[in-house]
Every structure is written in C-alpha cells, then in structure tokens.
Amino acid sequence: MDVSATSSNAGHQDPATLIKDGARQQLAKLGAAGLSLDAVAQESGLAVTAVEAVFPHRDDLLTALVIDAYNASGAAMERADGAARDEGAPAGARLLAATRALRRWSFDNPAEFTLIYGSPVPDYHAPQETVPPASRTPAVLAGIVRAALEGGELTPPRRTVTGPPLLLPAAVEAFGGVPEAPFSDIIERGIVLWSNLIGLLVFQVFSRTHDSVSDESAFFDYAIAVAAESIGLEVPLGEKTD
Template sequence: MDISSVVRAAARRLLGELGAGGLTLEAVADGAGLAVAEVASVFPHRDDLLTALLIDAYNESGAAMEQADQAAAKDGDAPAGARFLAVARALRAWSLDNPAEFALVYGSPVPGYHAPQDTVPPASRTPAVLAGIVRSALEAGELTPPRRAVPGPPLIRPEAVALFGSVPEAPFADVIERGIVLWSNLIGLLAFEVFARTHDSVLDQSGFFDFAIVVTAEGVGLAVPLD
C-alpha cells in the first residue's frame, strides 16, 4: 500500500467538508483508516500535506491545459485564439470537477500556511501555457496591436519576462502585462462560477464563459473563434 497516495486521497475528500484550514493529521488519519503515526511518517506536519495537495492541484490543472493545447494544435494550423479557448475550457472543466482543489489554489490563503518554493514550478504551468499561446500568436502575426500602450516603466518582474521569453518590440511591448491581465481574468471568471457568484445573474454558465473568454482575449489582441 502506498501510504502517501492513500493519505492524499483522504485529504482531498476532506477538503470539501472541512476546507484547507480544517485539515489536521488526525482528521486525515481517521478518514484514511490509518494511525496518526502512519500519516505523520509521510507528512510530518499539516503544512507538508497542504503542500503536496497544492502541487497535485497545480500539476493536474496544468496538465489538463497542456493536453487541451496539444489537441487543439495537433493539425499545426490552429489559430492561437482557438488554442486559448480550448485551454480555458479545459481549466474550467477541471475547476468544476475539483472545486475544493480550486479553492485551495485560488481561494483565500490558509491561515498560518506559507507555500514553499517547491510549489513554484507546478504553479507556473498554467501561465506558461497561456504565455506560449500568446507568444505563438505574436510570432504568427495573429495579434492586433493595442490602441493604447501601457505608459511608463515596466510593470512586471523579470521572472514574468523570462517565462514569456523576452520583451517584444513596439507596438507589442506591453504584451506580457496584457498577458497577466488575461491570466488573472481567466482565474477570476472561474472563481465567480466555482464560488457561485454568477448563479443569480447568468442564465447559461457555459455560454457566458465562452463569451467572456472572447472579450478577455481582445485585451491582448487575440481573436477567439467560437464553435
């Protein structure tokens, strides 16, 4: 028996009931049918378990997006907008199927928990997929130049530039900033749906999501073709 897998599965079941802040080694041991000492032998502290769950969630959601992008681009001529719609839909599907894990990643911070450096590479998979799509669109001439550029000095950290590759020349010199807006808008859309913030205002959640993706992509100059 792989104790780590058993413990993680039990912890994921409890996430929806207790929330991340309510997870304890004792509760997880009880849910897994194990002794607390057995759980502690794999995850000595609650934070170790939260880190493992975070990494799993980042990797699962990132993999779903990467697979959707690969499927959309398999013919070699898929426009970047179609790829973006595919990966956004894939992240939405994962989020709706795993609301507790989505809340762990994108919800309120867990009091007293500070994510270690180990979570950074898995967390980077989502923005890396988006950056790759925007970069491909830029290289293929598929981006529409913005009507207004970001004024003043750069607004982003060097790590964001490294993820994208380099700062493009004008008129796309602010495309990385716009890409971060794209990313944050995508997560915000999902948070509104997962946390039922649009249930009393949106009639068709799926249709509204696609519409919002089209509108959001326009901010980076990307045209999204709907089916």
C-alpha cells in the same frame, strides 16, 4: 466508516497516495483550514503515526496537495492546448480549448480549486517548491500568446504601457524577452488575461454568476473572448461548449 476495509486497501496502495486521497475528502468536507493529520488518519483508516511518517506536519500535507492540484490543472490545460495545436487550430481556438479544460478541472475538483485559488489558508505559507507547478497555467497562456505573436494573429493595441516598467525580470525572461512595438506590452496584457481567467473561474465555481447568467458555459466562452481582445487576439465563438 469501515476502518477495517480501508486498512485492508491501504496495504495495496502507496501510503502517500492513500493519505492524500483521504485529505482531499477532508478538504471537501471541512476546507483547508479544517484539515488536520488526525482527521486525515481517520479518513484514510490509518494510525496518526503512519500519516506523520509520510507527512510530519499539516503544512507538509497541504504543500503536497497544492502541488498536485497545480500539476493536475496545468496538465489539463497542456493536453487541451496540445490537441488543438496538433489539429492546426489558430491561437484563439487554442486559448478557448485550454481555458475550457481548466474550467472543467475546476468544476470537477472544487475543493482543490478552492485550495489553490480560494482564500489563503491561515498560518500556511506555500514554499518555493510550489512555484514550478503553479507556473504551468500561465506558461500555457504565454505559449499561446507567443504563438499568436509569431504567427501574426494579434491586432496592435490602442493603449500601451507608459512610465516605469511594470514587470519583474523573471516574467520577461519566462516569456523570452520583450517584443518590439507595437506589442512591447504583450507580457503585461498576458498577465491581465491570466488574472481575468482565474477571476472568472472564481466567480463561476463559487456560484457568483448563477443568478445573472442563463448559460454559464457559454458566458465563460464569451468572457474569454472579451478578455482576449485585450491582447489583440480573436477567439472563435459559436462552437459547442462544455
């Protein structure tokens, strides 16, 4: 590594950005569990004291990386959904566009994807400030589901929730209240859809389907369409995949 060249570049770059770029390189090499301020300093061409001046502890740096990853992935979904919405696409096509965008981001940034959706980092507990960025992905899904509900694009379900409530008040508030029957459990179904999306991405990014699926991008679209059936939404297939 040419430390002198890196140090020269450091004078023209925001220190936090330079440090986080170095940390992402370390994530790709060692994983989040192996991240250390010493290694990041060496990767960035900085003194450890310079890194500590911005991020005093490893957990401070991890939190910054987590926030950036959630914001970047959420923004990718928001852009794709906004473009589809502006074109007048139905909710099913919006869902496909947004989830495809998250898939692209996940494959383009596997280390960051692993950081937020892989195994928990030992001895790290994400603080409250990571919650709003993490909420951007489910917020996109909720917006699409809400639009489908308001636009009459949903088929009533055959099964509804019975027994005690399954949702926390915050989830109901975030959606804007519990819809009337027959869609009174649409929030629960939306959480199932969200869970299916992340699980599917984990399988694909970590190569769990490569030896059983011939076309993984087409299978992703198919899986999203199947998952969307749980909320009564039809996803158009047959269009060009990523």
